[in-house]
Amino acid sequence: MTKDHTSQSTIAQELFDSYPQHKLSEIQSRRFTQADMFRWIKPLHEKRAFEMTPLGQSAEGRPLSLLKLGNGATKVLMWSQMHGDEPTATMALLDMLNFFANAPAHSVTKTIRENLTLLIIPMLNPDGAERFQRRTAQRVDMNRDAIALETPEARILKETRNKFNPQFGFNLHDQDPRYTVGATKEVSTIALLAPAFNEERSDNNARLPAKKVAAMFASVMNQFIPGHVSKYDDTFEPRAFGDNIQRWGTSTVLVESGGRGNDRDKMFIRKLNYVGLLMSLCAIATREYEAVDVNAYEQLPFNTKNLYDLILRDARIKASEHALSVKADIGINIDEQADAANGNVTLVGKVMDIGDLSTYGAFEEINLAGVSVNENLVRIDAILSLQDIHALSKKK
């Protein structure tokens, strides 16, 4: 272990341990609106923790703002929640702003403020956030609109990038919480990517620094969640923002917040984002990222999909009158479903697969040891209430 690495892990540990004092304590749930967000950051703005400039409006007229702090030579642009139901990094960005406002003398705050001009667009898709949906109010996935620029949100992001021409960009998302790490059955809690800027996935002066920062982010994550860090699919997507912002010359790092068994509200993953983003900004501010071995990035295992929320092992299913009963595992995923009328969220299960699921892991596994299950509930794509799942899970 090098000296640099020791000090990096010490600083990261300190940020991790002091997080309860610095986080924005008003955020209690990952379902919040733009109005909530502006109400929370208003006192920080009044403390002059950052400057706030209007950028324009979303399709439904919600104001998009650019938050700016520091006056350093290196410009870094961070944007979150272009998918309205991916708020984990927005929470972490607000935690960061709270930290900057309340710990101005902290060495991390000073390093960042003195060396960087940090530009943040939190919650780029407020209309989607209002509905907790991926797409914008116009029903478009704005992350496929980087070229056509039909949506106001996409135009604002591109105009902001062009106006400031930042050296680094952070494209902040949530991924499917059931992605796994490479050949393992371990959940990917954080996935990173230096998006490709062409079909060939070449390197250039923009992508190489992004790979180094992504590798550094991964090493910080491996300190807290070893074995749960992966690389996102690096296929070039010609319509996506990460790929194009890389192509336009800003070294861009994609951070995807994934899953963790008992963290459905992603409060722990929010904290990991906070630590990882602050450490990345420090590494850019001090230029320590330049010494990172790019192979550490190349060797990150890719995302795979070897996980269900629940696996009932060794169930016995008599599917029809004439078919013999069969011994099979049952893979079930459990998702949040919001009531359109009142917004109440309930958990709903879905049968994803039936058969030999020995290559899959699960957040919860129950061995039924040959017990017969109600065959009417166990059909592919069957929708299950929590009561149904409870009934199926009984060993009798």
Ligand SMILES: [Zn+2]
């Ligand atoms: Zn996304």
